[in-house]
Amino acid sequence: MNIFLTIDDAPSKHMKKKVDFLSARKIPAVFFCRGEFMPRHEEFVIEAIQKGFLIGNHSFTHHYFSEIPLEQCFDEILKTEKLIEACYEKANSQRPSKAFRFPFGDRGGKEKGLNVERDKVQKLQNFLKELGFEPLDFNPKTPDKFIDALWDWDTEDYKENLIKNPDEYQKKLEEFWEKSKDKTHVLLHHDFDHTHHLFEITMNFLFEKRVQFLPIKAKKT
Ligand SMILES: [Zn+2]
Numbered sequence: 001m002n003i004f005l006t007i008d009d010a011p012s013k014h015m016k017k018k019v020d021f022l023s024a025r026k027i028p029a030v031f032f033c034r035g036e037f038m039p040r041h042e043e044f045v046i047e048a049i050q051k052g053f054l055i056g057n058h059s060f061t062h063h064y065f066s067e068i069p070l071e072q073c074f075d076e077i078l079k080t081e082k083l084i085e086a087c088y089e090k091a092n093s094q095r096p097s098k099a100f101r102f103p104f105g106d107r108g109g110k111e112k113g114l115n116v117e118r119d120k121v122q123k124l125q126n127f128l129k130e131l132g133f134e135p136l137d138f139n140p141k142t143p144d145k146f147i148d149a150l151w152d153w154d155t156e157d158y159k160e161n162l163i164k165n166p167d168e169y170q171k172k173l174e175e176f177w178e179k180s181k182d183k184t185h186v187l188l189h190h191d192f193d194h195t196h197h198l199f200e201i202t203m204n205f206l207f208e209k210r211v212q213f214l215p216i217k218a219k220k221t
Helices: 015-024 039-050 070-090 115-130 160-164 166-180 196-208
Strands: 002-010 030-033 054-057 184-190
Touching: 002 015, 015 039, 015 196, 030 039, 030 070, 039 054, 039 070, 054 070, 070 115, 160 166, 166 196, 184 196
Parallel strands: 002 030, 002 184, 030 054
Antiparallel strands: none
8 A cells, every 4th residue: 555644733742753754755745734732832833844745724723714705714724824834934845745634625616506616615725826836636526626635545533432532543553554555645634732652553554565655745736
């Protein structure tokens, strides 16, 4: 199996542990950061940049974009952009590419049947494009017209029953592996304060299976 490793909702107090672990093993990853968390652990984001990880934008307060007005969506993106740019500057590093992931993968068009909502999806894509965002070179279930990055292996490491029951979590990893081991996947993990133990389980599991971790790059156009 080949894996693109994507880690959402960073930075947490455990981000440094993740960065050190991945960097020691030369595993590439993108950390999609939430602006509201960045001031508290800015130094971890800077260190991640210096160690070659890509920092992506994951909005500021993690609303469903379908549920907030367009102007507020723009603001969510811009506020986090400012913080990310500042981190690249402090890291003295050029940002290799701008990647975006919508909170919950919600592109702003979940209220079906309304033209105005479809219009909102397009306006958000246009906005990202104007800001210089680019699609990453993995593209599961995602037509090329979309700039934001989706995933196709959700570890569900945010689910209460799995957080409390690591054996059950491990079993789910096994099940996914069995049905999908010959494929390439974009794996979704999280960087929450209370789920780091599941990250360790996942990484040990993937090592044991000798998966190949692929570099995270912008798609060549
Ligand atoms: Zn998220």
